Amino acid sequence: MDVQHLSAPSRATSGVPRPVARSGVVHANTRHTKCYTVVGNHLAQHRELTLVAIGLAVHIQSLPAGARIGIKCLTARFPESEARIAAALRELEAAGYLERTRERLPSGRIVTHTVSYNQPPQAVRRPEPVRLPAPEPAPAPAPAPTPDKPPPPPLPQPLSPDPDRHRVAADLLAGLRCHDPRLLLAERDVRRLAPGVATWLERGAAPDSVRRALTANLPEAPRHPAALLAHRLTALLPPPLPPTRTVVRPHPFQTCDRCERAFRAPEPGRCRDCGPAGRDAVGRGDSGREVPAVQAQFMLDPASGQNCQPLKKTHRRVR
Template identity: 45%
Template sequence: MIHIRTRQTSHFTVLANRLAQRAGSAVTVGVAAYILSLPDGAPITIAALCAHFAEGKKAIAEALRELEDEGWLERRIERGPRGRIITRTFAYDLPGAVPQEPTAPQEAAPEPSPEPAVPASPTPEGAAEATPEALGLLTRLHQRDHRLLLSEREITTLAPAVTEWLDRGAPPQEITAALTDSLPARFNRRPARLLAHRLTALRPPTRTAPPPQPDRPPVVPLQNCDGCDRAFRAERPGRCLSCRTPERSHLAA
């Protein structure tokens, strides 16, 4: 093979060899290249991708799942205007890169929740429902360790366990510390598996509020006796009990 190269100054996309030469499905590489060529704000739902490619929903969903698992894509749940929960998708030209905040951020249009690539497992009976506080806590973990960039599916899966910690009385700071302290230097698997293990193994017992303390009588302040200068307890200055007795008053006179 001989390359015939042309210098391009616009309308081109740079792809890492790690992606372009990725072994496996050509659909996955093609979907990744197409997504990286799109401008910010473009929709990349399964329906939008199926409108561009000839492959069906199953192949596109599998390609998105592989890209998420390998870190090329990240779906993050955030709170949008008026408290609405929205999904933002981040496309990485290299997995593991820390996303940079734009200098002049614009409110992106909310992206519909993606169709599941694989059937979602049902929530176990009695498990806590995911709350916005739990979703937000998991979304912010990468601020403590940039390796903890979780996909939308991982956040949704872990959120019920975090909600259970919150229901047991654990404050958010304690949960964040339990998930991020003393992490290994290298991850041999997706960090979500490590987080799931910690949420199960370190789950705290249910904490009950301490019983209310009985009301204590007010403490009477100390006063210095105007007669003998001894300390005694009274609401206001004056003489102590000894100085107020007739015998002590007669002797003092």
């Protein structure tokens, strides 16, 4: 009994056989006595961290205090890129396993202090924001009243009625269907549109010009030919002709029959200085000397028997 048998088992085996796992992982654990790190399952089995973040957290927790864990140092240690390592550090910081603060030294250099937590502190639960009731939707503005369509402008009317011009206008409208079958007008439409055409004729437009203005560039299938013609008669109305100026021409030049001086007069004759052509025949003698011979005839006053008023003056020619 006092002899130690090293080959003997340390404890007696149970009579009940241990079940053997048919699938899945089988742990062959060995108790560590040095160079080990205790990691909680909350990190090793974290459901939101990526595999790179979990492995990086285990690596950081295994390092001694004061070790450098900058991105460039970790990139030099592991094959992952700087972008993946930086993303893993942000994941650990968001989950509470890392806390990084920056401090500016008196020299102006910025130093980053990193604290690693093997057990994340309880995150302070932020109060839920007060949900304000949704504002009631503003009432829809009342639809703006649709403005009434202004009535079409009235047809132009001639200044002075002229039966002949009105008849020409009516014949022009009635004959439009001969130039274009789409302009077949009813008799009442011809009577209604005739004053507008008469106004065009009154303003000097020729019938052919009016016809071209009414039939040019028609739509393919006009729905209301009379309304189309009324619009054109109103919108394309030509302005009235300007009043004709009366040009006053000066009298032509004439040559005086006596002194042969040039002067303006409507008919040939003598100039103003020479007087009319029959002046020498009255009041001149054979010698060319004018002899006034005036006899005054008086009216006799029946009461006094005296002459009271001259009647007329007569000239006699002295031979």
